[in-house]
Amino acid sequence: MTPAAPTPPTSPTPPTNTTHTLTGVPALAPLLARGALLSPLKRPRPDADFPRTRLVLPGLRVDLARLAAYERVCGFPTGADALAVTYPHVLGFPLAMRLMSGRDFPLPLLGLVHTSIGIIRRAAMPASGEYELTTYVEGLVPHRRGTEASVVTEVRAGRDLVWESRSTYLARHRTGVPAHPEASGQDQDRQPLPTRAEWHLAGDVGRRYGAASGDRNPIHQHPLTARLFGFPRAIAHGMWTVARCLAEHGTPDAAVVRAEFRAPVPLPGTVTYGAQGGRFELRGGAGRRPHLSGEVGPYPAT
Structure with a gap:
C-alpha cells in the first residue's frame, strides 16, 4: 500500500x-x-x-x-x-x-x-x-x-x-501543565523504519554546513562553544539532518515535506538513516534514539 x-x-x-x-x-x-x-x-x-x-x-x-x-x-x-x-x-x-x-x-x-x-x-x-x-x-x-x-x-x-x-x-x-509521563518514551518505542544507510559524521559537519548556509550558531561549531550552552559536544544543524535525509531519499519537483526534529545529533557521531515509502528518519547509531522523523510526497497530495 x-x-x-x-x-x-x-x-x-x-x-x-x-x-x-x-x-x-x-x-x-x-x-x-x-x-x-x-x-x-x-x-x-x-x-x-x-x-x-x-x-x-x-x-x-x-x-x-x-x-x-x-x-x-x-x-x-x-x-x-x-x-x-x-x-x-x-x-x-x-x-x-x-x-x-x-x-x-x-x-x-x-x-x-x-x-x-x-x-x-x-x-x-x-x-x-x-x-x-x-x-x-x-x-x-x-x-x-x-x-x-x-x-x-x-x-x-x-x-x-x-x-x-x-x-x-x-x-x-x-x-x-503537567508533562505526560509516556511522552518521553513515545518515540523510543516506535518501530524503526528499515535501515538504508549508516552515516559516520565528522566533527566538522557543523562548521562546513555553517559556512555554506551562513548559520554559524556556536552550538554547531565546536565543543568549546557548544559547552557554553549546555551541550557536551557540538551538534548538527537540524536543517542539515533533514537536507541530508532528503538528498538520500529524493523528492519530486512538486513536493510536500514534513519533518520533526526530536533530539540533537552530537558530533562526531554515527546515525542510521531509515526509510520506507514516503517516510524517513534518523536514529542513533544503535538504531534506538530518534533524532529526526519526516515524510515526503507529491504536491498536490494524492
Missing part, C-alpha cells in the same frame, strides 16, 4: 499590519548578537504580542558557489540548474532571524529550538532564476514545554508562489 502523502502546511491569511521591503540580505552575525543580548529581557508566553511585519526581499539571485558548497555538505547532486528542496530555507533564514532577533519578538533567541518544518514546493526552481522572498511570524501557540512560534517563508518567481515553508520554534519555560 502506498503511504499517504504528508498533509501540506496550511496557508491562512497572515496576521500582519505592515510590509517592509529590504534592499539586501541582512547580515546574520549582528542579528545573532542582538538576539543574544536581548534574550534575558524576554518573558515568553503564548498570549504575548509578536511582530506583525512582512519582510520582503525582491530581486534575489542565488550565489552558485555557495549553493554548490551547500549541495556538497548535504549530499545533493551538484551542477544542475536546480535548487535543492531545502535550499530556500537558507535563503530566507536571514529574514527570519531579523524578525526573531528584534525587540518586539517575545521569545528569547538563546535556547530557541527549531522543532519542525513543513515545506511545499510547487515546481522545480532553477538556480539561475530570480526570486522574491517574504517572511513573517504567523503566531504563537502554547506547547506542553513552553511557547512555540510559527514562522512562514514564501518564495515567488514573478507573481507565482513556488515554494513556502512553515517552521516552528520552541521557547522552553514553565507552563503549569
Whole structure:
C-alpha cells in the first residue's frame, strides 16, 4: 500500500499590519548578537504580542558557489540548474532571524529550538532564476514545554508562489501543565523504519554546513562553544539532518515535506538513516534514539 502523502502546511491569511521591503540580505552575525543580548529581557508566553511585519526581499539571485558548497555538505547532486528542496530555507533564514532577533519578538533567541518544518514546493526552481522572498511570524501557540512560534517563508518567481515553508520554534519555560509521563518514551518505542544507510559524521559537519548556509550558531561549531550552552559536544544543524535525509531519499519537483526534529545529533557521531515509502528518519547509531522523523510526497497530495 502506498503511504499517504504528508498533509501540506496550511496557508491562512497572515496576521500582519505592515510590509517592509529590504534592499539586501541582512547580515546574520549582528542579528545573532542582538538576539543574544536581548534574550534575558524576554518573558515568553503564548498570549504575548509578536511582530506583525512582512519582510520582503525582491530581486534575489542565488550565489552558485555557495549553493554548490551547500549541495556538497548535504549530499545533493551538484551542477544542475536546480535548487535543492531545502535550499530556500537558507535563503530566507536571514529574514527570519531579523524578525526573531528584534525587540518586539517575545521569545528569547538563546535556547530557541527549531522543532519542525513543513515545506511545499510547487515546481522545480532553477538556480539561475530570480526570486522574491517574504517572511513573517504567523503566531504563537502554547506547547506542553513552553511557547512555540510559527514562522512562514514564501518564495515567488514573478507573481507565482513556488515554494513556502512553515517552521516552528520552541521557547522552553514553565507552563503549569503537567508533562505526560509516556511522552518521553513515545518515540523510543516506535518501530524503526528499515535501515538504508549508516552515516559516520565528522566533527566538522557543523562548521562546513555553517559556512555554506551562513548559520554559524556556536552550538554547531565546536565543543568549546557548544559547552557554553549546555551541550557536551557540538551538534548538527537540524536543517542539515533533514537536507541530508532528503538528498538520500529524493523528492519530486512538486513536493510536500514534513519533518520533526526530536533530539540533537552530537558530533562526531554515527546515525542510521531509515526509510520506507514516503517516510524517513534518523536514529542513533544503535538504531534506538530518534533524532529526526519526516515524510515526503507529491504536491498536490494524492
